[in-house]
Amino acid sequence: MLVAHISDLHIGDSTKNGTQNLQKMVDVLNNFEVDFDCVIVTGDIVHGRSKQDYKTAFELLNQLKCPYFVITGNKDGTQNLQNALELYRPLHPRGDEKIGLQYEVNDFDVQILALDTYKQGVMNGEMSAEKLAWLEQRLKENHSQKPVMILVHQFPFDWRSHTFDNRKPSWYEDFKRIVSQYKSMIKLVACGHLHNPVTGNINGVPVVVAPSVNWRAKYDFKKLDDIVADKKSLGFYVHQIDNENVVSCLVTFPL
Numbered sequence: 606m607l608v609a610h611i612s613d614l615h616i617g618d619s620t621k622n623g624t625q626n627l628q629k630m631v632d633v634l635n636n637f638e639v640d641f642d643c644v645i646v647t648g649d650i651v652h653g654r655s656k657q658d659y660k661t662a663f664e665l666l667n668q669l670k671c672p673y674f675v676i677t678g679n680k681d682g683t684q685n686l687q688n689a690l691e692l693y694r695p696l697h698p699r700g701d702e703k704i705g706l707q708y709e710v711n712d713f714d715v716q717i718l719a720l721d722t723y724k725q726g727v728m729n730g731e732m733s734a735e736k737l738a739w740l741e742q743r744l745k746e747n748h749s750q751k752p753v754m755i756l757v758h759q760f761p762f763d764w765r766s767h768t769f770d771n772r773k774p775s776w777y778e779d780f781k782r783i784v785s786q787y788k789s790m791i792k793l794v795a796c797g798h799l800h801n802p803v804t805g806n807i808n809g810v811p812v813v814v815a816p817s818v819n820w821r822a823k824y825d826f827k828k829l830d831d832i833v834a835d836k837k838s839l840g841f842y843v844h845q846i847d848n849e850n851v852v853s854c855l856v857t858f859p860l
């Protein structure tokens with residue numbers, strides 16, 4: 606399975622070039638030298654939750670030639686994104702009231718499990734016991750050991766980047782416990798939120814953050830709280846996933 610991974614569109618942030626960057630990104634993905642099975646968008650579709658911004662974002666995303674799947678970021682709000690999907694992408698899975706925008710996609714060789722960590726006012730998000738149980742149940746029911754890709758907005762590690770992470774929530778540990786338990790079937794955890802390409806691993810399972818389409822965070826590694834915003838997007842990831850391996854390649858292009 607060949608997946609293009611983009612993130613953090615932040616449409617509606619008037620200080621940046623998000624709309625222009627997203628149009629360019631869609632054009633690059635549509636004209637890429639190979640076809641993707643799907644595009645994944647790991648959260649923060651809009652910056653301020655307005656209907657108009659969702660309309661702009663989905664009008665551009667709907668130009669993609671292949672299927673695409675979005676998840677909730679801390680800037681989205683579950684209900685806002687669910688409402689926007691109903692209006693502008695009605696065939697996209699929408700989850701429900703209890704678990705929010707969590708859903709599974711079984712149309713490919715790799716199963717996609719999309720998680721919703723949205724909690725109002727909490728940058729690092731939260732996952733209720735019900736949401737975690739939903740994830741565990743999906744993995745438990747995967748008797749054929751089909752490879753799995755999990756989509757979740759936050760990078761579930763405490764690594765001192767406090768511009769993005771104002772506290773370490775308890776769901777990180779619960780999530781890592783579940784991923785570790787099913788590490789043989791989970792090939793990739795795809796994230797956003799950090800606006801920069803960053804990787805980690807959970808008990809050997811790769812965790813990959815795609816850069817923001819809107820603006821790139823340039824870190825000062827002496828002091829990770831100092832982040833410089835670069836309005837140019839760095840690009841996107843291509844993930845090639847099969848039963849055995851995942852290979853992730855950052856593709857950059859000039860804006």
Ligand SMILES: [Fe+2]
Pocket residue numbers: 648649678679680758797798799
């Ligand atoms: Fe975010």
